[in-house]
Amino acid sequence: MGVLTESIASTRVPQGLNAELVVACLIYDGQREDALRAYVTWNSFISSRIGIYNLAVENADGGSSSFQAINSTVNEASFMLDTEESNRFAQSMIDSDGEVVTASVFIPVGGWTISATFELNGSAAAIQPVLDSC
Secondary structure (H helix, E strand, O other), X not given: XXXXXXXXXXXXXXXXXXXXXXXXXXXXXXXXXXXXEEEEXXXXXXXXXXXXXXXXXXXXXXXEEEEEEEEEOOOOEEEEOOHHHHHHHHHHHHHOOOEEEEEEEEEOOOOEEEEEEEEEOOHHHHHHHHHHHO
8 A cells, every 4th residue: 555665854952962872771660671772872863764774883993893773763862673782782882991982873865874972981880780780
C-alpha cells in the first residue's frame, strides 16, 4: 500500500548543549533490569527514517572502531543497538582513557555527518563500576 521513502530533518537543540557519551545500567520503575545501555547525545542532530547507523569512534592515533546504533529522534541520541554493542562501546571508552576520541555517524540520505570530540580523562574509573554492577 505504497512505499517507504527515506527522509531527513535537522533538529534544533538548546544552544550551548554539550555532546555526551553515556554508559549506564537500565532502571525501569525503580527496578534494575541489569541491561547495559550506551549512547551518544549529540549537540547537533539530524533525524532520519533510517533507524540503524554505523557509529564510528576514531582515536587521535588514527585507530577506529565501528558500532551499530539506533537513531532516537526523541532524545537526539544514538543508542547502541543492543547489550553486546553497549559492552563493546563501554570497553572501548575504558581502553581509550586519557585519549581524545571522535564519535561520528554518517547519514546516507543527503550525505550528512554528525560528530563530536571528547577528551576521555578518567573514563576507566567512571565506566568500570557500571560494567561490574550491571
